[in-house]
Amino acid sequence: MNIKSIIRMVLSLTVCMTSIFSYVFLQNAVTRLKIQIPKIEKQLLAINDEISHLQYEVDQFESPDRLMDLACHPDFSHLKHPYLKDIKTVPEGFALTLKKEEKANTKIVALPIGKR
């Protein structure tokens, strides 16, 4: 066996071993992620439950009764429900295509309290 063949063999073995190792590393990374899935799933469920709970508390705070009481408060008495003719609806993506002039002429109506 000459030196050339030995070098070729060593190179081939190195490439082969590197590929195998990188494959194994990749598999390990995938396995690590797979192990994390149930944990993340559990966290996600807990977050969803937390969101529901917070939503429930927000709804309690923003109950129609409370909003109606607030509407009677002098600080908010200037807020009125808009008439249907005063409400402009902008189709999705339309606002982005507006030219400067059109933007200046477009009236944006703020929603009154309690309208979400």
Place this chain on the structure above:
Amino acid sequence: MKTDHTDRKRLAIIAIFLLSLYVLLIIQFYRIQIIQGTKWTQYALAQHQTTLKESFRRGSFYSNTSIKKGHPEEDQPFVLDIMKFHLFIDPESIPKKHKAEAAKKILQFLAIENENKERITKEFYRKSRSRKISTWLEKSVKEQIQSWWKDYAKQNKIPSNAIFFQKDYQRSYPFKTLLGQVLQTVQEEKDQTTMQAIPIGGLELSFNKYLKGKSGKRQILRSPLNPIDSGKVIDPPVDGADIYLTINHYLQAIAEAELKKGVINAEAKGGWAIMLDPKNGHILALAQYPFFNPEKYKDYFNNPEMTEHVKIKSACDVFEPGSIFKMITASIAFMANEELERKGEDPLFSPDEKMRTTNGFFPGRVLPLKDGRLHKFLNLDMAMQKSSNIYFAELVKRITDRLGDNWYREKLLQFGFGRKANVQIPSESFGLVPTPGKLHPNGKLEWSKPTPYSIAIGHNILVTSLQMARAAAAIANGGYLIEPTICRKIVQGGKVLYDHRKNKKIIYKIMSKNSTDRILKSLRCVTKYRGTSPLADLDGYSQGGKSGTSEKVINGKYSKNQNISSFLGFAPSYNPRFVLLISIDEPKVKWIKGAGKNTLGGVCAAPIFKEVAQRALAYLGVEPDDLANETKDESQMLINLYNDWNQ
């Protein structure tokens, strides 16, 4: 040499014997591992693992936020399942010397009443592996107990699983009593086998098959060190479907708030209101006072006086509608005109006809019919405005004389009386339209000679508020008998299971638009000066309606002091956005200065109609259509004509 040979032979035998044993062992391994592998795996898993049920979320009810045109349609729940925790202990795992201290500490966290303290302490001394100590705990309380227990159990070498929590979803109401009677609730304890909630009534009961979810399965390793909420979900739970109602939370809140105010002002026993969209049959609000608090449902069933307030009276209770029924009588008279016109005969009446209304004697009646005051001549507008009994009885006399009792009864049925409106509300009543020839339980005929004249003014007929609102909607929408509904759609996991818009409906055209427009005109006069219900006159908007007062039947007799007073109207009158019926149960008999008798529908129910309608129209963004009070001029002309005829 011989010895060597014998030794070799013995060695061979031993080797063969050992080899045979080894082969047997291999065979046994094969049998256990391969042939009986599944069986032994199951045994092993059963010993080391256990399967627990994974709780699911019951479907929710959502408000109709699509009603506000031009506003984002967002999910607004009336009720939803919130995760809570049940606290369990394993008394066998807690050493006797630590029981008292552990019980005392837990009681501090739970902050419960004295009478329950003793019961809970006793649970620590029971011979059991699992005792439920407390239910529906908040997450914060659970975390407090867990953090204390972790250190305490470690310090005293108690298995950490001696105290554990089970998660569960509790029915929660962000708006408390809002829509209480309609939604109702579920029992506190679930079915332990299926983990399904048990509804007590209302929409929870009628939509139960959709709201139900399916429990999942979770596998955990059996170990005192393994927390009960660990493990792997092998079968995920399926949440129940969500019901999107036609009721809007804001309109419902307006109706409930104003109804409560009105009932208290009238010193009445209670009241209810129904708001219906005449174009599509959507029930927009269904209020009732006294309210029902779903979170305290047991109080209502433990007290017979409160049990009455659980049912949805608008759909389940029947009553004699009284004068609000006169709009139906007028409608049937117009239908008779249309029928006679088809036959090529003279019309039954003209709404502008000068009709004599001095004679209250009608065939079969022992006592004559009377009006509030004597009117010599009236036309339809005046009769509606003054709520004349004689005028409407006369109209029905003409109908039955020319078309017969059966034709008249058939038209009553066409308006939906005497049958369920088929809204998804349990225990909905049929009502009662008398049948000729049929006997009452007391032996008297349901339909006798004077019956049509009584029905003309809303007596001798039993209706639900829902049926009445539906019939009025047919007048408001140009003559179409719509199918009322409370459900817009049902959605489960993003998939639409039911959509009311796509559902096949049969809508009957029962009257012509010309007839309904003319009836609407006459109903507009009622809320104007000299009408029976000026207290229902809206600021800036046109409206139409009719008040009614009926006597309740108590122990088989009409009661003079116990009434149901109602106002049935719509607004704006030229293009009604909704039909609204307000009914007040047993208003106090008293005189209101400047208004009249408190028991009259025009006095106690009409102001509630005004407040609800005014606020609801503003919320819906409906522009005022009567700022110049043009309907007042219409009314003034009528007054002048009345004065001419009745001088």
